[in-house]
Amino acid sequence: MARNITYREALNEALAQEMERDETVIVMGEDNAGGAGSPGEQDAWGGVLGVTKGLYHMFPGRVLDTPISESAFIGAAIGAATAGLRPVAELMFVDFMGVCFDQIYNQAAKFRYMFGGKAVTPVVIRTMYGAGLRAAAQHSQCLYPLFTHIPGLKVVLPATPYDAKGLLIQAIRDDDPVIFFEHKALYDLTGPVPEESYALPFGEANVVREGGDVTIVTLGRMVHTSLSAAEELARGGVQCEVIDLRTTSPLDEDTVLESVEGTGRLVVVDEAHPRCNIATDISALVARKAFGALRAPIEMVAAPHTPVPFSSALEDIYIPDAQRVVNAVKTVTGWSR
Amino acid sequence: MTDDRIVPVTMPKWGLSMQLGKVTSWIVAEGDEVGVGDELADIETEKITGTLEAADAGTVRRIVAGVGEDVPVSGTIALIAPAEVGDDALDDAVAQARAVIDAGVPDDADGVAEVQTADVGGRKISYAGAGTDGDVILLVHGYGGDRNSWLFLQEPLAAKYQVYALDLPGHGTSAKDVGDGTLGVLAEAVTGVLDALGAARAHLVGHSLGGAVALAVAAGDPGRIASLTLIAPAGFGADINVGYLRGFADAATRRELKPVLSQLFADESLVTRQLVDDLLAYKRLDGVDAALHALLDTLLDGDAQRADSAAPLAAIGDAVPVTVVWGGADRVIPAAQAEAVAGAVRHVIDGAGHMPHMERPSEVQAAIEETIARAG
Numbered sequence: 001m002a003r004n005i006t007y008r009e010a011l012n013e014a015l016a017q018e019m020e021r022d023e024t025v026i027v028m029g030e031d032n033a034g035g036a037g038s039p040g041e042q043d044a045w046g047g048v049l050g051v052t053k054g055l056y057h058m059f060p061g062r063v064l065d066t067p068i069s070e071s072a073f074i075g076a077a078i079g080a081a082t083a084g085l086r087p088v089a090e091l092m093f094v095d096f097m098g099v100c101f102d103q104i105y106n107q108a109a110k111f112r113y114m115f116g117g118k119a120v121t122p123v124v125i126r127t128m129y130g131a132g133l134r135a136a137a138q139h140s141q142c143l144y145p146l147f148t149h150i151p152g153l154k155v156v157l158p159a160t161p162y163d164a165k166g167l168l169i170q171a172i173r174d175d176d177p178v179i180f181f182e183h184k185a186l187y188d189l190t191g192p193v194p195e196e197s198y199a200l201p202f203g204e205a206n207v208v209r210e211g212g213d214v215t216i217v218t219l220g221r222m223v224h225t226s227l228s229a230a231e232e233l234a235r236g237g238v239q240c241e242v243i244d245l246r247t248t249s250p251l252d253e254d255t256v257l258e259s260v261e262g263t264g265r266l267v268v269v270d271e272a273h274p275r276c277n278i279a280t281d282i283s284a285l286v287a288r289k290a291f292g293a294l295r296a297p298i299e300m301v302a303a304p305h306t307p308v309p310f311s312s313a314l315e316d317i318y319i320p321d322a323q324r325v326v327n328a329v330k331t332v333t334g335w336s337r
Numbered sequence: 338m339t340d341d342r343i344v345p346v347t348m349p350k351w352g353l354s355m356q357l358g359k360v361t362s363w364i365v366a367e368g369d370e371v372g373v374g375d376e377l378a379d380i381e382t383e384k385i386t387g388t389l390e391a392a393d394a395g396t397v398r399r400i401v402a403g404v405g406e407d408v409p410v411s412g413t414i415a416l417i418a419p420a421e422v423g424d425d426a427l428d429d430a431v432a433q434a435r436a437v438i439d440a441g442v443p444d445d446a447d448g449v450a451e452v453q454t455a456d457v458g459g460r461k462i463s464y465a466g467a468g469t470d471g472d473v474i475l476l477v478h479g480y481g482g483d484r485n486s487w488l489f490l491q492e493p494l495a496a497k498y499q500v501y502a503l504d505l506p507g508h509g510t511s512a513k514d515v516g517d518g519t520l521g522v523l524a525e526a527v528t529g530v531l532d533a534l535g536a537a538r539a540h541l542v543g544h545s546l547g548g549a550v551a552l553a554v555a556a557g558d559p560g561r562i563a564s565l566t567l568i569a570p571a572g573f574g575a576d577i578n579v580g581y582l583r584g585f586a587d588a589a590t591r592r593e594l595k596p597v598l599s600q601l602f603a604d605e606s607l608v609t610r611q612l613v614d615d616l617l618a619y620k621r622l623d624g625v626d627a628a629l630h631a632l633l634d635t636l637l638d639g640d641a642q643r644a645d646s647a648a649p650l651a652a653i654g655d656a657v658p659v660t661v662v663w664g665g666a667d668r669v670i671p672a673a674q675a676e677a678v679a680g681a682v683r684h685v686i687d688g689a690g691h692m693p694h695m696e697r698p699s700e701v702q703a704a705i706e707e708t709i710a711r712a713g
Binding site: 162 | 510513590592618621622623624
């Protein structure tokens with residue numbers, strides 16, 4: 001029975017249901033159980049994001065607080081995964097991932113390959129990304145393109161509460177390392193979510209709006225920005241098809257290509273910096289495999305190639321908004337040789 | 338006072354949770370003559386797109402609701418009236434209707450219909466009801482369906498009856514465990530819901546697999562079942578579209594599922610993205626895959642039907658009035674099998690597929706009401 005719950009609650013429910021189903025699932029991270037200033041076992045924080053709240057008492061001994069040492073506890077989670085557990089590690093901000101890159105891209109991502117398929121690494125690293133919370137340059141980046149670049153990692157970015165639950169369950173059941181991106185601005189978003197457990201397959205994009213004039217490919221928080229733009233454009237008679245990639249690795253190429261073959265026009269909307277991001281990746285895909293279908297040059301909407309500003313006025317301008325998407329769509333629909 | 342010669346065309350309630358709908362296109366224009374059953378407008382809800390048929394004959398004098406405008410359920414969207422009714426009276430009626438539309442959904446409107454649950458043999462069975470008076474009708478969906486399959490029928494029937502629809506084990510929001518998956522397990526769920534309702538007697542309407550289930554229930558306790566309306570029931574011949582059944586059970590993606598679903602309907606445009614997405618979301622719930630495959634063994638023996646509905650039908654004898662409704666263009670179970678339903682009143686609906694209760698609900702409603710009338 002579906003009821004409306006928040007993105008945060010959907011993630012919590014996914015963790016609880018998987019921990020209930022499979023006792024090898026554990027949760028670990030900074031302040032996941034208690035946290036600084038709390039008496040520890042009181043479960044005061046549930047992580048800085050509040051996602052793991054309540055799990056400590058439901059699953060004694062399986063929700064672990066870690067020191068503020070990302071390289072240590074991400075390494076521990078990856079090691080535990082190779083030894084038979086299914087750890088879900090919470091790395092507060094993706095911006096801090098840098099100190100654990102060896103564990104992630106040189107170890108976890110390589111084990112299955114280098115051990116001839118005999119080793120699996122079923123670890124999930126949940127992390128928060130994106131701008132908009134006045135958290136400045138070191139706590140606001142997107143960085144999912146970095147992980148999408150690395151073979152052996154799966155990269156997931158749910159945009160809705162329904163997807164958040166189903167994709168996190170799939171991430172936990174998956175035998176490969178998964179980097180699970182949660183946008184700060186989405187935690188309070190509500191939507192219908194079944195009470196029952198369910199897994200959404202990776203590599204399946206979601207067509208969140210159908211339309212025949214322009215294809216908008218997007219992901220994460222930008223799905224909602226793109227939908228606002230599509231709604232405004234529809235009032236002017238331009239019908240956009242909005243595709244939420246849901247996972248960047250694996251990537252659902254077919255859904256993107258089939259849509260562009262129908263519309264002949266592509267706008268890619270990505271909150272990450274504009275160089276080597278998902279927008280450039282999708283643009284290259286379409287330029288190579290659907291060139292004949294294109295009736296206008298591809299447009300990309302992305303953040304600027306600068307750090308995320310701390311100034312609230314500048315940060316607001318920095319984040320791609322619906323107006324920029326509308327303008328990009330008008331560029332591709334108005335283009336002529 | 339509104340002139341009582343003015344007959345309103347109202348926004349229908351398709352599904353117990355529907356509060357708003359919008360006209361996506363008007364098929365008729367002001368001045369058109371319409372007969373009962375004529376198509377008036379295409380209507381879209383959060384869940385489904387359908388065509389509204391005229392419940393009354395006459396001249397469409399005014400169209401009230403614009404295309405794309407949200408209208409609360411039962412709000413007036415057009416007016417039918419004879420030529421003698423003057424413009425002033427019509428303008429008054431339009432103004433009243435506009436006020437209702439502009440007010441939106443009233444705060445005290447029924448929310449999402451209360452879903453009830455019964456514990457039947459350790460399984461949670463979900464069901465939902467509409468209507469407060471009259472005989473009890475229980476609607477039993479088919480393979481892979483759920484209680485929402487009846488969205489075009491449940492509310493209209495509720496004007497005269499207490500109409501319940503359940504989710505069989507393995508379906509909807511009921512428990513996904515189907516045990517050995519036999520008809521007996523499914524029939525037990527139906528009986529369990531009747532018990533929970535305190536219904537000593539009820540009319541059963543069963544579609545496809547649900548038809549075979551309804552027959553099993555009736556054969557087990559004929560005195561409890563007042564009438565049976567079977568829509569494209571399973572078990573009256575060997576032929577069945579195994580490609581459809583296995584395809585439905587095995588489909589894991591939208592691309593795999595959509596062509597399978599198109600075989601359900603005569604009009605394939607009824608297979609909307611929303612329908613495919615809803616079914617995919619259901620199929621991805623834990624336990625559903627196992628349930629659907631277990632039930633496949635109940636439906637199929639090799640490439641033929643396993644269920645034998647003739648035996649329970651014979652066991653019931655003449656005690657219970659039976660009607661069979663079939664879509665003439667059914668591509669899942671051939672309509673010719675209607676001939677094998679001994680002693681039944683038969684309705685074959687030309688141009689409908691395996692889902693006549695969604696494709697031609699008013700004709701199915703008439704068949705159900707006629708069957709109930711025969712029960713006396």
